[in-house]
Amino acid sequence: MKLLFLGTGGANWGIEFESRPEFFRRESSAIINDELLIDPGKDVIEALNTFNVDRKRIKYILNTHPHSDHLNEKTLKELQNIGAEFIQFKVGETKTFGRYTVTAFKGNHAACPTTHFLVSDGEKEVYYGLDGAWIMPDAFHTIIDRRVAAVVLDGTYGFDTYSGVFEHNNMGMVVEMTAVLKKYVGRVFISHLSSKHHSTHESLVKQMSEYDVDVAYDGLEIDL
Amino acid sequence: MKLFFLGTGAADWSREVQNDSEYRRFTSTLIDDTLLIDPGPHVPNAIEVFDKDIKNIKYVINTHRHSDHFNADTLALLEENGAEFIDLHAGDKVQIGKYFVEAYKANHGKIETVHFFISDGDKVLFYGLDGSWLMPDESYGLMKKGVDYAILDGTLGEKLGDIRIIEHNDLGMVREMTKSLKPFVKRFCINHFAKEYFPTQEVTEAFGKKYDVDVTRDGEEREI
Numbered sequence: 087m088k089l090l091f092l093g094t095g096g097a098n099w100g101i102e103f104e105s106r107p108e109f110f111r112r113e114s115s116a117i118i119n120d121e122l123l124i125d126p127g128k129d130v131i132e133a134l135n136t137f138n139v140d141r142k143r144i145k146y147i148l149n150t151h152p153h154s155d156h157l158n159e160k161t162l163k164e165l166q167n168i169g170a171e172f173i174q175f176k177v178g179e180t181k182t183f184g185r186y187t188v189t190a191f192k193g194n195h196a197a198c199p200t201t202h203f204l205v206s207d208g209e210k211e212v213y214y215g216l217d218g219a220w221i222m223p224d225a226f227h228t229i230i231d232r233r234v235a236a237v238v239l240d241g242t243y244g245f246d247t248y249s250g251v252f253e254h255n256n257m258g259m260v261v262e263m264t265a266v267l268k269k270y271v272g273r274v275f276i277s278h279l280s281s282k283h284h285s286t287h288e289s290l291v292k293q294m295s296e297y298d299v300d301v302a303y304d305g306l307e308i309d310l
Numbered sequence: 311m312k313l314f315f316l317g318t319g320a321a322d323w324s325r326e327v328q329n330d331s332e333y334r335r336f337t338s339t340l341i342d343d344t345l346l347i348d349p350g351p352h353v354p355n356a357i358e359v360f361d362k363d364i365k366n367i368k369y370v371i372n373t374h375r376h377s378d379h380f381n382a383d384t385l386a387l388l389e390e391n392g393a394e395f396i397d398l399h400a401g402d403k404v405q406i407g408k409y410f411v412e413a414y415k416a417n418h419g420k421i422e423t424v425h426f427f428i429s430d431g432d433k434v435l436f437y438g439l440d441g442s443w444l445m446p447d448e449s450y451g452l453m454k455k456g457v458d459y460a461i462l463d464g465t466l467g468e469k470l471g472d473i474r475i476i477e478h479n480d481l482g483m484v485r486e487m488t489k490s491l492k493p494f495v496k497r498f499c500i501n502h503f504a505k506e507y508f509p510t511q512e513v514t515e516a517f518g519k520k521y522d523v524d525v526t527r528d529g530e531e532r533e534i
Contacts, residue, residue, distance in 0.1 A: 194446065
C-alpha cells in the first residue's frame with residue numbers, strides 16, 4: 087500500500103501559506119495507491135499537481151467529516167466530474183469497492199459527526215483517525231486485533247497545550263496512545279497539526295522520535 | 311456535601327475482603343450517608359466495618375453493571391432497608407431528594423456507563439468513574455457548570471503502555487485532563503485504584519502529590 091500525505095495541517099494552515107518561504111502545511115488529506123482519496127479539501131487539487139498524482143486515477147473519495155478544511159464542494163465536484171466516486175459511510179458500516187474494504191468507526195470530535203476509516207487494499211491496512219480526541223474502544227480494539235500496518239492520529243495540539251483536548255489530541259495523548267499501539271501496529275503517524283501549537287517541524291520530529299511517532303508532512307510518501 | 315469512601319479499589323483487588331490495612335474494597339461512594347453510588351459486592355461489609363447505618367441510605371444509583379460496581383444481593387439488602395434504586399441512563403436529569411443528578415455518557419468500553427454531576431444546591435460533584443478519556447458532553451458540561459470537586463478514574467499508574475487505557479485512565483491521562491480542566495474544577499480527586507499500580511496507601515499518596523490530585527482510601531470521609 088502506498089500512503090501519500092497530501093496535507094497535514096489543522097484548520098489554521100492552508101495553501102495560502104504557500105506564499106511564505108518557510109515550511110507550511112496544507113489542510114489535511116491523504117491518498118492511498120493514488121486512487122483512494124480521504125478528504126477532498128480545498129488544497130487537494132494543488133497538492134495532487136505538486137506531488138505528481140494524476141487526478142484522473144482517483145477512483146474513490148471518502149470524507150471523515152464535513153468541516154470545511156476536510157470537505158470542499160468544488161474539489162469534490164471537480165474529481166467526481168472526471169470519474170471519481172464519492173462513497174459515504176455511517177459509523178459501523180463496511181463497504182467493499184475495487185480492491186478496497188473500508189470500515190467506518192466513530193471519531194470523537196465533539197458535536198461534529200465524524201468517521202475514522204480502517205482501509206484495506208487487500209494487502210495492508212491503515213487506520214485514518216482524524217479529526218478526533220483519543221480513539222473510541224471499538225476502533226482501538228480493532229486496530230490492535232488486526233495489527234494494522236499504520237495508524238494516523240490527530241496531532242492538532244502540542245505538548246503542554248490543554249485547550250481543545252476533548253475534540254483533538256495533544257502530544258501527551260498521542261504519547262499515551264502510541265505506547266499501547268506500538269506493541270501491535272507497524273507505524274504511528276500524526277497529521278492535522280496546528281500552526282500555532284507546535285514548534286518547528288524539525289524539532290517536533292526530534293521530540294516525537296523519542297516516542298516512535300512519525301510526524302507527517304505534505305508530500306510524505308510511505309510504502310507500507 | 312460529605313463524601314464517604316466505602317471502597318476505593320479496582321477489580322484486581324481480591325473479591326474476598328482482606329483484613330489488611332492496605333486492602334481496598336471495590337469502589338463505592340456514599341454521599342451525606344443517604345445517596346449511594348454503586349452497590350458493589352463489598353458495600354455490606356464496608357457499612358458494617360465503618361459503622362454506617364444502612365437505614366440512612368435512601369437512594370442508590372449506579373455507574374455501570376460491571377460486577378465490582380453492581381451486585382444484586384447488595385441492592386436487595388439496601389432495598390429491604392428502605393433504599394430506592396434510581397436507574398439512570400445518559401441524558402437523564404433527575405431530582406433525587408435534595409440532589410439534582412445528571413447522567414452523562416462515559417467512555418468505558420462496550421458496557422453502557424454513565425458519570426454523574428451531583429448538586430445539593432450548595433456544592434457540585436462530578437463523579438467520573440469508571441472511564442477512559444472523558445467524552446465531549448461531560449467535558450463541556452464540566453467547563454460550563456464549573457464544579458467544586460471532580461473524581462476521575464485513576465486506575466492505572468504512570469508507566470506507559472497498559473492496554474487498559476482503552477477503558478480506564480493512567481496517570482499521564484489524568485495529568486493531561488486535569489491541566490485542561492483546571493479552570494473549571496476547584497479540586498480533583500482520583501479513585502478506583504488498581505492493586506497492580508497502587509499496592510500501598512503510601513505509594514498512592516505519593517502519586518497524589520506528584521500529580522496534584524486528592525487520593526482516597528477505604529473508610530475516609532471528605533467534606534467538599
